[in-house]
Amino acid sequence: GSLSFAQALTSQRYSLEETLAIVMDTGFAEPDVREDDIPYMCSPASRHGRLENVITIVADKTRSEPQPARHRALPDWLISGTQPVPLLPAFELQTMTTRIYAFIMGMIDGRRSIRDMAKLxxxxxxxxxDEAEPAVRNFLIRMHEDSQRPPGL
Incomplete structure (x- = not known):
């Protein structure tokens, strides 16, 4: 895949030279590298075709290297389920937001207007x-838009 777009972090979008150095630092012999321009989406029926630069790297494993440390994508309290869930600032904000949304949803009874809900x-x-009416309207717009989407999207 693309070395440029495969990683969200710009610092992890490695150049060809950096990639080759990583290959050799992880137990592989100096690789054979081939660069070719190949047609991509080239069709007489379309003007969207272009040439893509494709790099092929072939290398033999010559030595073992220690495994890198396990990537921790999720904190231990989420994995084990036995540790207390920390009250993170983002959780506090989400808690308040969720309470307000639940309050708004609880006011939907077929009789109250947006203005009535904002007053409550x-x-x-x-x-x-000043904040209440736009907040109620925006939340109900999102709920309405979500209700119009086909299931699974």
């Missing part, structure tokens, strides 16, 4: 009157 939010001191 402000009366409960969950947000200011």
């Amino acid at each position: 939010l402000a009366d409960q001191r969950l947000m200011s009157r």
